[in-house]
Structures are given as C-alpha cells and as structure tokens.
Amino acid sequence: MVDIPSGSESLVLDSRVFTMAPRTFGNIIKHLPQEIGELLRAGGRNAGEYLKSPRRSSQHWSWPVGMSDNSAGGDSNAGNDSGTGGNTQANGGTQRPNTVLNFMLSNKVEAALWLTRIFTVVCSFLFIFPILGGNPYGFYQRALISNAATSALRLHQRLPHFQLSREFFGLLFLEDSCHYLMFSLIFMNGYPITMAVIPVFLFALLHACNYTKNILNVMGPDSLQFMRKLIDKLQLQQINILRFIACTEIFIMPAIIFMMFAGKCSFFLPFVYYKFLSLRYTSRRNPYCRTLFTEMRLTVEHFTATPSCPGIIRTACLKAIAFISRLSPPIPQ
Template sequence: MPENTGAEPNGEQQPQQQAGVLSYLMTNKVESALWMTRLGSPYGFYQRALISNAATSALRLHQRLPNFQLSREFLARLFLEDSCHYLMFSIIFMNSYPITMALVPVFLFALLHACTYTRNVLNTMGPNSIQIVRSIIAKLQEQQTNILRFIACTEIFLMPTVFFMMFTGKCSVFLPIVYYRFLTLRYASRRNPYCRTLFTELRMTVEYLCNKPQCPGFIRNICVKAVAFISRLAPQVAQQ
C-alpha cells in the first residue's frame, strides 16, 4: 500500500494533462485541423504534400473570410490573403511535372506554423512540459526571419525554373503565366513583405555588380535590360 500512494499523484496528473490538451484541441477546432494538416505536409510525397497544403490554405482562408460572396469586392479581398496565394500555388504545381523546389515553401511554412501551434499545445500541458521540444521550437522561431526570406527567394527563383521547363517541353505555356500571377500576388502581399524585399535586394546587387569596371559591356547591357523589363512587370503596391 505505501508503495502505491507515491505513484498516485503522477497517475492522476497525466489524465488531467491529456484532458486539458483534448479540451484545447476541441475548443480550437479549425486551428487544430490546420496543425494536423501542417504536420502531415512535410512527410508526404509530392502530390500528397501539395494536397495537404491546399487543405491547410483553404481552412485558413475560410477562417479569414468565412462569408463567401460572389462580388468583385469580395474577390479583391480574397486575393489579398496569403492563404489564397498558397492555395493557388498548390493547385498550380499539383497538376504539373514534379518540381522538388516547389516543396520548399510548403515544407517551411508547415514547419513554422506547426511549431507555433505545438508550443500552444505544450503550454496547456504545463510550462515545463517536454523541454527538448520547446528548445527546438525556440531555436526555429529565432530563425523565422531567415526562413521567410529563404521562402521568398525560392518563390522568385521558381519563375525561371518554370520558364526552363516550358522550353524543355515539361509544362505548357499556361504554367508560367499562372505562376507569374502568383508571384505578383506575393510581391504585393500585405502580411509578408519578404518577396518584395528580396526583389529589391536582388536588383540592387545586380546593379552594383554591373557598375563595376570589371563587368563586360555586353553583360552590363543584358542585365540592365533584364532589370528594366522585370521592374515593368512588377505590380503597383499601395502605400500602407
């Protein structure tokens, strides 16, 4: 009997923690569903990962804009949402020739979002629960800005990849057009300015290298024309 009394508090505490976690998950049903789809994204195959990301984006979009309306104003608000952008991204690459690079933003967004919600779940279990997981999450979140910049860089360099695929016959001319539309939406994003920032930094880097005396004249001319052409394609962004 004395041996059993020492184990009772731990035996009672575990069901209480489980009940608390279950209650938290049931109270936040949409967020919990997003967490589960995010956890599933990185480990699936190519199409499964994109389908999982599409499901996550659709849930998030429904959360942001719950009342669908068939109007120009609603559609304008719809295309301002990052969730709409990545629902579009998933649909674009889900039915195209597999591009491993396309999974990079999907995986990294899944990682960031899953970490945030996992931390919330751990908080319901107690402030000192599973410290090793908390430590990993903290280190990842310290790198959040660098991860978002890398995602933006991947979004940008997918454009020339898609063009190359078109010239090699691995996709139709329709894919670069649709992906260009996705990229303009990312450039004008209100919540995530990293794509716009990376475009600016890349332009400044190219201009700096072209202005060096060592740069051959014909390369300078090609780069200057390319920068001017890409700048003309950039959408107008409203001042915020």
C-alpha cells in the same frame, strides 16, 4: 350552486394562500429582468442547462416558507434547496481537466489546421528524403493537397462570408492563404518540382510550431524540453526562413521557363505562375518577396557599375532589370 363537501372530505382553503400570493408574484416580477439578463448571457447552448439548474430554480422562484402548513417542514425544504444550490454551485465551479484533447476540442479549426500542417511537413519530408521508399510523386501530391486544404481552411477563417462581388474577390486575392491555395493548384498535377515543395514545407513547419508550443504549455511547463528548444531555435530563425521562402518563390520562375523549353511543363504554366508571383509581390502581410526583389536589383546594379564588369553583361543585366521592372505590379497603398 356548487356544494362544498363537509367533514373529512371538505376542501379547506388556507387563508395564508391569499396573503402570501401577492408577495410571491411580486418577487417574481421583481427578479424577472435579472433572470432574462442571465438567460441572455448564458447563450444558445447553455440556456437549456441554465433553465434546468437547481440553483436557478431555487433562487427567485421558490414559494415562501410560510406557504407550507408545517413551518418545520418548510425550513427543512428551504435547507434542502440551499444545500442543492450549494452543491450545484460547487459542481458548476469545477471545470473539465485541462488536457491536450480538451484544448484541441476547444478550437477545432485551429486543431484541424495543425493536423493538416503536420501532414504537409511529413509528406514533404518523405518526398525530399524518400526513406520509406514507394512512389515519391504520391508524397508530392499529398503535400500539395494538404497545403491546399490548410489554405482553404485558413481562408475561410479570414473571410467566412462568401459574396459574389468585386470587392470580395479583391479582398480574397489579397490574402496569403489564397496565394498558396493557388500555388498548390498550379503544381498539384504537373511534373514534380522539388523547389515547389520547399515553401510549402517551411510555411507548414513554422505555423505548426506555434500550435505545438501551445500544446506543450498545456501538457506542463517542463514537458518535452528538447522539443521546446527546437521550436525556440526555429522561431529565432523565422525571418531568415521567410527570406529563404521568398527567394525560392522568385527562382521557381526561371526554373519553370527552363522546364517549359525542356518539354516538362505546360506552355501556360509560366503565365499562371507570374500571376502568383505578382500576388506575392503585393502581399500586405509578407513583404519579403518585394524586399528580395529590391535587394537583388540593387546587387545587380552595383555589380554592373564596377569597371571590371564586361559591357555585354552590363547591357544584358540592365535590360533584364528594365524588363522585370515593367512587369512588376503596382504596390497597393
């Protein structure tokens, strides 16, 4: 037997422990599904903060007030718990200030895409207009490398899970980001071509303007009005810019052929660029290359149908149309 000490050192067992314990554990079991649901909604990173929050710890898991020997002290503790919960709720309701840095950190991938596009715009501008001096070829390479990084990052957004399968590579070559990743790799180490920088520059400018407008909205509705007006004017001309980009993509092909005969590019470059142009022709999201080919064919056919057109030119144009039509890839439905 175990002797229980008597006197001042005796162990006093409060009978209220046994009467209140069933209600306490019943309260725990009752609110357990709700706690599990809130924990799952909190997510991976916020789960630890949720488990440590005073509001959560005092919401369903605190002992009843009657468990305390001193009821006044229990009321005081309950008041402290409710006050702590109120303070926590007030602190939880406050959010971080909506600054540009917080906006960019909220989506780091989009912010990285914006920075690479801005760098592409700057390097392309400095290559076309060498106002800072230096070697223009360095800016040419930096613009294409930055565009390749942008395309690779955007491609990872579109197809995040890489697979070694025919279906995956079929989807890969349907993406415009893959097309311009290929475009950058084609011209990166070759002879600098100004026409090759124009599509890269304009695409980066258009996409950077969209994110810049979001940043201006975070800064305030009246911030940098001149920048907002420039972006609005640029977006109004978006279709014309996309048509100009498609026209540039088409006319790079004859420029490459002339450069091949001049000895300024590889013999294989026209064949590689033909593959790029075929991908642009079958693009799902950008039909302007296909539209420009159709419009140019109709224009040439209309010109050759006029009586004033010489017979030699008419024959050459019709043969060129037939040759290009045979090279055009089938359009996926």
